[in-house]
C-alpha cells in the first residue's frame with residue numbers, strides 16, 4: 001500500500017535547480033533508497049519532503065492527504081519522522097531521556113496540565129518512560145538506558161537516533177545517512193535494524209553513501225543527478241544501468257583528477 005507520494009517536486013536556489021521535477025512513491029514495509037553523487041540534491045529532497053524547505057513546485061502526499069507546505073512538527077504528528085546526517089543527540093542526557101524527548105515532540109500535551117503537575121501528567125510520564133524503554137529494546141539498546149549519551153560509541157548513537165525517531169510512531173521514517181561514520185560491525189547492526197523496522201510495516205526512505213548497505217537492504221533505489229531522476233528500480237537493475245555507472249564514474253574521475261592536482 002502506497003503511503004507516501006512525491007509528485008514533480010522542485011526547488012531553485014538562486015538559479016540552481018537543486019531538485020528538479022522529482023517524483024516517487026513508497027509503500028508500507030518497503031526500504032526505498034535515494035542515492036547520487038555529491039551535490040545531486042539528496043539532502044535538499046529530504047528537506048523538502050520533511051517540510052524544512054518549501055517547494056517551488058510539486059506535491060507531497062502522506063497517507064492520501066496533501067501535506068505540501070505542512071510544518072515539520074505537524075508532519076511528525078501525521079506520521080513522518082526523520083533522522084539527520086549529523087547527530088541530533090542531547091549528550092548530557094541518558095539514552096532513555098533522549099528517546100523520551102522524541103515522545104514528547106510527538107505528543108499533544110496540555111500546557112496547563114504540565115504547569116500544575118496534574119496526576120494525568122504523572123501517568124503520562126510513566127507511559128512515556130515505558131514506551132521509551134520499549135523502543136530502546138527494539139533497537140537493541142535497553143542495556144544502555146541509563147547511560148549518558150556522551151559516553152556511548154558513535155554507532156550506538158546512530159541507533160539511539162533511530163529509536164528517538166520511532167517514538168513518533170511513524171508510518172514513514174526518513175534516515176539521512178544512518179550508517180555514516182560507522183564501522184563494519186555497527187553498519188551491520190543498523191542494516192538489520194532498518195530491515196526489521198520495514199518488516200514491522202514502516203515505509204523507510206534513506207539517503208546513504210554506503211553502496212553495499214544500499215544494494216543489500218533496498219527494495220528500490222532512486223538515483224539522482226543534478227537534481228533530476230536519473231534512474232529508479234530494484235538494486236540489481238540500477239547497479240547495471242549505464243547512466244548510473246557514468247554518473248558515478250564521472251564523480252570518481254573528478255576525484256582522481258583532484259588528487260592528481262594535489
Ligand SMILES: Nc1ncnc2c1ncn2[C@@H]1O[C@H](COP(=O)(O)OP(=O)(O)OP(=O)(O)O)[C@@H](O)[C@H]1O
Pocket residue numbers: 013016018036037038039040041042043044045
Ligand atoms: N540552502 C542552499 N542554498 C543554496 N544552494 C544550496 C542549498 N542547499 C543545497 N544547495 C545546492 O544544491 C545542490 C544539491 O545539494 P544537496 O546538499 O541537496 O546535495 P546532496 O546530494 O545531498 O550532496 P551530498 O551527497 O554531498 O550531501 C548543490 O549544488 C548545493 O550546493
